[in-house]
Amino acid sequence: xxxxxxxLRDRLAEIIASPPDNTExxxxxxxxxxxxxxxxxxxxxxxxxxxxxxxxxxxxxSVSVAARRAEESFIELEITLGDALAVKPRAGRV
Numbered sequence: 069x070x071x072x073x074x075x076l077r078d079r080l081a082e083i084i085a086s087p088p089d090n091t092e093x094x095x096x097x098x099x100x101x102x103x104x105x106x107x108x109x110x111x112x113x114x115x116x117x118x119x120x121x122x123x124x125x126x127x128x129x130s131v132s133v134a135a136r137r138a139e140e141s142f143i144e145l146e147i148t149l150g151d152a153l154a155v156k157p158r159a160g161r162v
Contacts, residue, residue, distance in 0.1 A: 076104070083101075091155060098145055098148055099149055101145055102142060102145040102146050105141045105142040105145050106139075106142045109138035109142055112131060113132075116132055116135065
């Protein structure tokens with residue numbers, strides 16, 4: 069298996085096993101997951117052409133749906149991140 073994918077799987081397992089317990093950690097985690105979600109969407113979309121060429125148009129259409137859903141996940145994480153930032157205590161705030 070790819071070491072980068074192993075590291076990603078391990079990080080996701082850490083988040084599942086020990087979710088953030090404060091706003092700062094939540095914001096950091098959401099920010100990282102949003103970036104990964106965006107990259108995930110782009111990576112899936114990059115598979116569309118080879119899937120079409122190697123397997124066929126029906127499979128390529130499925131890849132397109134998966135990429136669109138990954139993009140929707142990215143958007144939802146960005147919205148959640150914005151909500152979390154809105155309530156995150158600011159430095160110097162009383």
